[in-house]
């Protein structure tokens with residue numbers, strides 16, 4: 001049975017991207033692979049707004065999220081927490097045996113720059129983790145404001161998760177001074193899951209060189225060494241690199257500004273639709289994500305029933321709330337390859353499902 005996902009990851013994958021994956025395999029130490037790897041670097045740097053290399057990891061984002069901690073934290077890490085993924089990052093740091101503490105905000109509230117400054121000023125930390133776009137509650141923190149604070153503390157390295165915002169809006173790594181910027185394939189890049197992309201500053205590599213216990217699979221120095229040879233440390237998921245190359249062509253053809261504008265426009269289309277039906281945004285005003293919307297279920301709709309009908313009758317799936325927000329919120333993704341037509345088909349279908357359930 002086939003249906004289309006409008007959940008915030010994995011997102012729907014185009015036929016072109018799927019076809020790109022079914023090319024014959026090449027040896028990962030062959031000159032063909034080196035040519036493939038090197039051919040995507042320039043376009044990746046444009047998307048990351050960086051002069052640094054962009055590494056390709058065969059893992060989901062969490063691999064690099066954990067790896068960043070193991071490569072960079074010597075003293076203590078501050079984990080900015082305002083949703084499921086950022087909350088878990090503190091747990092992961094502790095499971096790695098690192099000294100860590102959390103700067104906690106309610107789910108749906110952005111990370112507060114003033115509280116962030118107070119915490120960093122304590123002098124305890126040599127790194128922090130931050131999620132730009134908390135997918136679990138659709139909350140986008142003010143990254144430029146937070147990075148301005150971070151730049152006041154040059155001894156503290158910044159690890160920024162842009163998993164669900166990357167390529168949906170401009171995130172200027174070098175200009176903002178981000179030390180590790182990471183993303184995954186199955187969100188706004190609209191590729192299947194299994195590939196993580198990350199770019200590391202020179203000073204973060206220098207720090208890593210002084211850290212023991214980096215392990216092997218996510219060792220930043222291994223990534224850098226292999227990068228210089230146009231390769232990855234271990235056998236990468238070559239089909240997804242083919243898919244990435246195809247996707248980078250798509251992004252170039254559309255144009256970055258057009259891509260960002262499309263995400264903003266479709267995001268607003270969904271918001272206007274929901275507001276017109278008496279729902280409100282779950283995250284704080286002015287901090288809604290641009291790649292998805294998380295709505296409070298203010299109409300008390302039976303979200304499980306909505307999704308069941310939506311899938312059975314229309315072949316679409318939305319998200320009925322993440323973790324503790326299940327049933328209280330619902331999320332609709334507009335990231336990736338969506339268009340005015342695909343979003344309006346979803347919203348028309350949702351109207352028909354809601355009417356069938358007696359919600360007007």
Ligand SMILES: *Cc1c(COP(=O)(O)O)cnc(C)c1O
Nearest residue numbers: 060061062085133135163164184
């Ligand atoms: C999806 C997501 C992750 C986790 O990605 P995995 O692919 O499951 O490792 C991390 N952070 C954010 C913000 C996400 O949206």
